[in-house]
Structure formats: structure tokens, C-alpha cells
Amino acid sequence: MQVGVQAGAQTEAQTGHRIVVVGGGAGGLELATRLGDSLGKRGAAKVVLIDRAPTHIWKPLLHEVAAGSMDPNTHQLEYAAQARWHHFEFQQGELLGLDRVARTVSVAACHDEDGIEVLPARAIAYDTLVLAIGSVTHDFGVPGAAEHAIKLDTAAQAERFRRRLIAACMRAENRIGQQDVVRPTVDVAIIGAGATGVELSAELRNTAYVLGAYGLHHLDPKQDVRIHIVEAGPRILPALSERVSGETTKLLRRLNIEVLTGERVTEVREDAVLTASGKTVPADLTVWAAGITAPKVLGTLGLPVNRMGQIEVEQTLLVRGEDSIYAFGDCASCAWPEMNTTVPPRAQAAHQQASFLVKAIRTRLQGGVAPEFRFRDFGSLVSLGRFSAVGNLMGGLIGGSMLIEGLLARIMYASLYRMHVMALHGPLRMALDTVIHWLRNKTRPRVKLH
The missing domain is CATH 3.50.50.60 (FAD/NAD(P)-binding domain)
Structure with a gap:
């Protein structure tokens, strides 16, 4: 165009x-x-x-x-x-x-x-x-990653994952392929515990609850929809402080999300993720969020x-x-x-x-001398959906780094996108856009169902 x-x-x-x-x-x-x-x-x-x-x-x-x-x-x-x-x-x-x-x-x-x-x-x-x-997402040439793991670089890839998640829940609900098990389950493996992997895990837990509420499955959203994060490093959110990483790990485990650290993925199969230590992580769906290039x-x-x-x-x-x-x-x-x-x-x-x-x-x-760029780190925030948010603020006003979580962190995380909208449209259209989306969210399901 x-x-x-x-x-x-x-x-x-x-x-x-x-x-x-x-x-x-x-x-x-x-x-x-x-x-x-x-x-x-x-x-x-x-x-x-x-x-x-x-x-x-x-x-x-x-x-x-x-x-x-x-x-x-x-x-x-x-x-x-x-x-x-x-x-x-x-x-x-x-x-x-x-x-x-x-x-x-x-x-x-x-x-x-x-x-x-x-x-x-x-x-x-x-x-x-x-x-x-x-x-773009980097799968490091791991066998099976290109064929069996979904990356989240584009809206089309994200939509593909959503459709497959809903289909997996419906198959489990009707025991398709799981006739011999006592309790049908859906397993989602997320490879990589950076911001994308961690945020996705929390959003998926919320989705499991909502899909059940709308009757798309009668699985236990916390026990039967099993979410696994697989991270090669010693902790999640390696780009953030150890304190933020530790608090986020506690929150994820309270959501019954399995956090596996120190586990380097060696192969991705259609139904499982294999690690160097010999672990086999079951996976009906696999997301690769382990690195960028x-x-x-x-x-x-x-x-x-x-x-x-x-x-x-x-x-x-x-x-x-x-x-x-x-x-x-x-x-x-x-x-x-x-x-x-x-x-x-x-x-x-x-x-x-x-x-x-x-x-x-x-x-x-205008013929002037080119200035030099200086980056200012204002900190990082990680959203855990409706459950919480966590991050650290940095800068001269607070004299260093400060851990924030809960409602304040959620408000600040939401404001990041609003700042992007304001940069594209100006403050008035940003305000109108915020109100319109708030009203739209009140009249549609909390999760896209089709």
C-alpha cells in the first residue's frame, strides 16, 4: 500500500x-x-x-x-x-x-x-x-523448535497460539486423545523466562479461568491447565534485579505455574520439551520466548x-x-x-x-552539529495480568532503584502503552482512545473466544 x-x-x-x-x-x-x-x-x-x-x-x-x-x-x-x-x-x-x-x-x-x-x-x-x-525471536537452532514451537513476533503468530490454546482445552474437555487418563489436562510449555515468557504465563492462567467460566471447558483452571516456564539461566527475568526476579517467582508459584530454572532445552517435540538434565516437560503447546536476534x-x-x-x-x-x-x-x-x-x-x-x-x-x-544520544534507564515493569505487576523504578528522583508491585505497578505498566498512544496521536486522542477501550471492554467477553 x-x-x-x-x-x-x-x-x-x-x-x-x-x-x-x-x-x-x-x-x-x-x-x-x-x-x-x-x-x-x-x-x-x-x-x-x-x-x-x-x-x-x-x-x-x-x-x-x-x-x-x-x-x-x-x-x-x-x-x-x-x-x-x-x-x-x-x-x-x-x-x-x-x-x-x-x-x-x-x-x-x-x-x-x-x-x-x-x-x-x-x-x-x-x-x-x-x-x-x-x-526477531532466536531459537538458537534447537532441534524441533522451528517446527513445533510458536514464536510471538507478530499478531498473526499470537492469534495462532490463541486459537490452538482454545482448541486444546476443548479437546481435553471432550477427552479427545486422552481417553485412558484419569483427569484430562492441557500442558503449555514456555521456553524462556524473560518479560515475554513471564507475562504470558500469568495471562494464560487468567485465560484458563475465563474459558471455564464461558463453558468452553470444565477443567480445573489451576490444576488441569498446567503451565511450565523453562529457563536456561539460574533465575527468571535475568535482565532485572534479583529482588524483582525473586518476588515474581513467588507470585508465579502462587498461581501454580511451574518454574524450571537452570534447564537448557535440547529438543522440542510435538508433545514435549526435552532439557539437558534429562527432564521431559509435557507440552500440548510450546512457545519459544528464549532470546532475540x-x-x-x-x-x-x-x-x-x-x-x-x-x-x-x-x-x-x-x-x-x-x-x-x-x-x-x-x-x-x-x-x-x-x-x-x-x-x-x-x-x-x-x-x-x-x-x-x-x-x-x-x-x-539546518546545518548544525549532530548531538550524542544518552540512554536513561527508568526501570522495568512486568505485568502478571489481573493478578499483579512487579518491577523496579530507577532515576534521580528516587536516588537509585525501588521495587514496586501490586496496584501501583499495574497502573504504571498500563500507562506505558498509553504513553505510546499519546506519542502517535497526542493527548486528546489518547484520552478518547482510553475511554473507548474501557467502554468496549465492558460490553465484550474478557477473553477473545473465536
Whole structure:
């Protein structure tokens, strides 16, 4: 899909400088929106956003989509509509290549659900290029993972898991394939105990209760729907503090979620997960949430990448050795000098970098000196659905790190998504969107049932 800046499209001579943003995730879409409002609206530059999908959904919501507690159709944003509202152009297609001499990016053709081509392959010219294509789940080549484990990189994958979960519960209810057992069960194995795996486990426990309430099964939602988290490291939530990890483990175990740490997965089978210690974890459904890696296409562009495939950037977020190509978010490796490491792949980092690039690109277009990016860690929050939330806040106001949990943490976690919506639409539309979704939730089931 291709959408012009406005109904009466401006000419190339009027728009001048072409800024192309590849990737419509949290950071890329925020960047294109704000550049469109500040530069595209007044004709100071032409802003183009490229993404392989026609719609955007905030990736931290995908575990809720997988559990059925969120209908993706009500939270997806059409790129074409956002482009029309905020004075940029949208081009649908997957990134295939980069020609740095001609200053063009190659975009793949798009096909409909019947395989018929609807958009041709094409080359899109740029003066300034920004790469923000995020990350994908990494299964580390474990045998059977690609065939039998579902990843949660897209709304379609999350929806596939939800449908399979409901089907598994209905099969167990009717003892299909379990005629000889005393009590039918549904086993869900989640490989990886980072934020996605932990949040999904709690949402699934809530889903088990709700599906039973709506009569889709008469299983005991706490005993017969069995949830297992398998983590290779010594504790869950390894990116957070030991205190947050410990409190979260206690909460999960109170929900009767089995937490297995120090268990490296060696094989994923259709009905089980095998570990290096010899354990066999039963699994009617398996989710792989154990790690991330950069998309493979980044290694074909001729740009410097690290061992994870991320593009190496300077503190200005310019790609090393380049003067017109930026990269940010999960696909970029940016130094964090204060911590002697790199900026972590989190939504808050992408948001901060998008805000930085709005100012940096405008400064460069005006002939100014490019500033340097500095990441500020405000802490992390993990949602356990309706049961609780836990996390830590960091910053100068509290003088270090502070553990929070319960209602306060749940409110703050919900506010993260609202801040993303506000960055895309402004405070008024964000407030209206909040009210509309609250009213919609009062008139529909708590879990998507079909």
C-alpha cells in the first residue's frame, strides 16, 4: 500500500530532502509521525515509512493477544491512516537490500492472501535513511523448535497460539486423545523466562479461568491447565534485579505455574520439551520466548554488524562509517558508556532514541552539529495480568532503584502503552482512545473466544 503525504500530493521540488524510515515498530512509527508533523507538514522534507505489514501493534502487547485477553483488531493502527493524518508517505514491503552509492533501498513485492501480486518490487530513494526493523525471536537452532514451537513476533503468530490454546482445552474437555487418563489436562510449555515468557504465563492462567467460566471447558483452571516456564539461566527475568526476579517467582508459584530454572532445552517435540538434565516437560503447546536476534537482512546490507547481527552505530546513532544512515532500536548496537555495555533492547530505549532522532535530523538539516544520544534507564515493569505487576523504578528522583508491585505497578505498566498512544496521536486522542477501550471492554467477553 502506498499513501501520499496529503490528498493533493506535494511535488518533489517542494518536499526536497527525502527521509526514509524502514520499520514501523514502536520507535520507527513514532519517528515517522513526529518527522511528518514537524517537517513533512510544512514541506521541509518528504518522510517515507516502509514496513512489510499494513498495520502496527505495540509489540509488548502480543502476549495479551496470545492469551486472548486483548483483541488485536481493536489495538492495531493502519499505517495508511497514520500517514494521512501525520503528513508522511507509507510504502508496504519487506526490506531486501541497500544501494549506498545510488542511495536507494530495495523493497519486496507484496501479495494478497491468494498469492497474487498487488504491489511490485521497487527501489525507494533516500537522502537520509533510518533503519528501525527491530528484532526477531532466536531459537538458537534447537532441534524441533522451528517446527513445533510458536514464536510471538507478530499478531498473526499470537492469534495462532490463541486459537490452538482454545482448541486444546476443548479437546481435553471432550477427552479427545486422552481417553485412558484419569483427569484430562492441557500442558503449555514456555521456553524462556524473560518479560515475554513471564507475562504470558500469568495471562494464560487468567485465560484458563475465563474459558471455564464461558463453558468452553470444565477443567480445573489451576490444576488441569498446567503451565511450565523453562529457563536456561539460574533465575527468571535475568535482565532485572534479583529482588524483582525473586518476588515474581513467588507470585508465579502462587498461581501454580511451574518454574524450571537452570534447564537448557535440547529438543522440542510435538508433545514435549526435552532439557539437558534429562527432564521431559509435557507440552500440548510450546512457545519459544528464549532470546532475540537481529533480522538476517541486516547482514546483507554491507553495514558493520556485531555478533548478534545488530548494526553498529556511533553515539549520534549514525551507522559507523556512514554520514546519512541511522539505525536505532533492537536492530542497532549503541554504546551505553555509563554502564560499560550497550543500550538494552527495550521499548523505552526505542522511544528515547526516536525522540532523539527527531531533534538530531532536524539539526542536521539546518546545518548544525549532530548531538550524542544518552540512554536513561527508568526501570522495568512486568505485568502478571489481573493478578499483579512487579518491577523496579530507577532515576534521580528516587536516588537509585525501588521495587514496586501490586496496584501501583499495574497502573504504571498500563500507562506505558498509553504513553505510546499519546506519542502517535497526542493527548486528546489518547484520552478518547482510553475511554473507548474501557467502554468496549465492558460490553465484550474478557477473553477473545473465536
